[in-house]
Amino acid sequence: MLLLIGAVVITTAEWNNPETLGGFGVGGKLLAGLFHGAMPRTAGFNSVDVGEMESGTLLVNDILMFIGGGSAGTAGGIKVTTFALLAFVIYSEIKGEPSTHAFGRKVPALVQRQALTVVLLSVGAVMLATLAMLAITPFRVEQVLFEVISAFATVGLSTGITADVGPAGHLVLSLLMFLGRVGPITLASALALRDRSRRYELPEERPIVG
Incomplete structure (x- = not known):
């Protein structure tokens, strides 16, 4: 559930942000969104500039990082x-x-x-x-x-x-x-x-x- 919610929210929030997912095609946006939905709770890698994310997206990342993994x-x-x-x-x-x-x-x-x-x-x-x-x-x-x-x-x-x-x-x-x-x-x-x-x-x- 956390993986799905994180991926959906981050992809939706950053869909039109030209500094993050906005420059990708539909497939690239979905892949990057799924990637960034998983990373806050696992490896911590990033494929876009985290500092350019929307404030709401950063808050979602905060929640996912605080919960963490297994x-x-x-x-x-x-x-x-x-x-x-x-x-x-x-x-x-x-x-x-x-x-x-x-x-x-x-x-x-x-x-x-x-x-x-x-x-x-x-x-x-x-x-x-x-x-x-x-x-x-x-x-x-x-x-x-x-x-x-x-x-x-x-x-x-x-x-x-x-x-x-x-x-x-x-x-x-x-x-x-x-x-x-x-x-x-x-x-x-x-x-x-x-x-x-x-x-x-x-x-x-x-x-x-x-």
Whole structure:
């Protein structure tokens, strides 16, 4: 689904952009669109100038890079399994079901909390790095956000500003690449190993949500 959605959205958004897909024939546009729909979640190659893409296309790339590839694989991001698990959690909550089920199996509450922790900490890391990069570089927010997520997800795509962010920016991006490479899987493993039971429970309270 992610491959199909990414390819369709990117191809449609860039179809008439003369700096990207606009100069190709129909076959070339479809091929390049499919290629760029897959690359944000895998190898990070590009066949057109990413820096010339529309702002909406960059945002789609941001989402695809942040989700990343399959769990326990070499791709970065929060991983497809984590993203899909949270989607099932949301679906179950909307339906009012007391537990989450996926493909004929019940998903333990512990695994749900692990997925939520990985995603929220990843979002926090990306947002803090984006704010830091905006403070030390003169570039637009969509350019900075793209670079930050690409570094965090160890994708390798760039809008072309990486060489101009300065030593401090390079340090931030380098730290993000290290964190994004070892962080999610290490965090998930650590959370799984810290499973323990409580000897007592506090009184239940229902805070206001929303």
